[in-house]
Amino acid sequence: MKLTRHLAAPLCALALTAPASATEGERIQITGEIIDTWCYFSGVMGGPDAVVGSAHHTCALWCSAGGIPVGLLGEDGEVYMVLKIEGDDQNASGDTNLNLASHEITADGMLYKRDGLNYLVVEKVVTDHGITNLNHEDYGVVPGFAIPDPKK
Amino acid sequence: MKRIIASALIAASPAAAADFSEGSTAKSWNLYAEAPAFFEAKVVDITCEVTGDCPDNCGDGNRQLGLLRAADGVLVFPNKNAQSGFQGATVDLLPFCGKSVEVDGLLIEDEDIKGASNIYQVQTIREAGTEDWTKANTWSKVWAAKYPEAKGKGPWFRRDPRVNAHLAETGHFGLGLEKDAELIKELFE
Incomplete structure (x- = not known):
């Protein structure tokens, strides 16, 4: 059966949007902050500018240790869900993710895209810049209970 | 042929248009972009699904697990389990690795935040075809044992x-x- 113009268009759209399992990645180098994605995406602790950086560091540790997925918040504003870092595939509560919580890193690796999300396999942390987003100057500590009151 | 065209059009629709609220009894967390979502899916290792690197048993709890939604093939990312606090969903989903399940919870689709799409908070899980639900609240017990x-x-x-x-x-x-x-x-x- 020949494809008519009316049929061909949706089938082309299908080809573009259908999930492709285990797709080929694209090499990229990107700089950004290792964040906890649940707080960032859900807004449960506040707006996106408040749930990153030094203000949110303790919570980022809690979330990473608790198995919340970590992402790299790129300078382009995109979030790249981290699948591996330098061969460590323990992306649920792993030590490598925990050690980099809130750090700005420059990463070289492979980018995969699937159903609206970016996925990143970091083959090399080119530079670990440490914690550079000093947003505690604007937000204090987020959430407020992250630091127990020393007087109590 | 009509069925093929219909499937193509559904698959080509924006993910944001998907509504899986029918049948859901998920509790609200009063999140800005939450929507109740009940659906059938296969529990998969996300790293395996995306890159083709596939260890046994979905990574044995060390890897994030995903929900490959049966209705449209979309890979949904469960970021959170049902407990208040800071726990992910891997521990709760691992017993269902590779299985078809039904899940109930909250889907996050926030157009104002880049990447906030197909993010999920799973509240309950059951293997497809079974009656009993499992609450996604086992993380703390596993942590205490560890x-x-x-x-x-x-x-x-x-x-x-x-x-x-x-x-x-x-x-x-x-x-x-x-x-x-x-x-x-x-x-x-």
Whole structure:
């Protein structure tokens, strides 16, 4: 059966949007902050500018240790869900993710895209810049209970 | 042929248009972009699904697990389990690795935040074709079994040995102990 113009268009759209399992990645180098994605995406602790950086560091540790997925918040504003870092595939509560919580890193690796999300396999942390987003100057500590009151 | 065209059109529709609220009894968390979502899916290792690197048993709890939704093939990312606090969903989903399940929870689709799409908070899970639901709240018990030396009062995240080692080394803001003491003094004076 020949494809008519009316049929061909949706089938082309299908080809573009259908999930492709285990797709080929694209090499990229990107700089950004290792964040906890649940707080960032859900807004449960506040707006996106408040749930990153030094203000949110303790919570980022809690979330990473608790198995919340970590992402790299790129300078382009995109979030790249981290699948591996330098061969460590323990992306649920792993030590490598925990050690980099809130750090700005420059990463070289492979980018995969699937159903609206970016996925990143970091083959090399080119530079670990440490914690550079000093947003505690604007937000204090987020959430407020992250630091127990020393007087109590 | 009509069926093929219909399938193509559904698959080509924006993900944001998907509504899986029918049949859901998920509890609201009063999140800005939450929507109740009940659907059937296969539990998969996300790294395997995306890159083709596939160890046994979905990575044995060390890897994030995903929900490959039956209705449209979309890979949904469960970021959170049903417990309040800071726990992901891997521990709760691992017993269902490779299985078809039904899940109920909250889907996050926030057009104002890049990447906030197909993010999920799973509240209950059951294997497809079975009756009994499992609450996605097992993380703390598994943590307690892993760190018996951390037994004590208060929530787990105040007692977690790995977290506390970081706090002892670089402080709550991650900027070093001297800076930490200075900031804490400012905060609580």
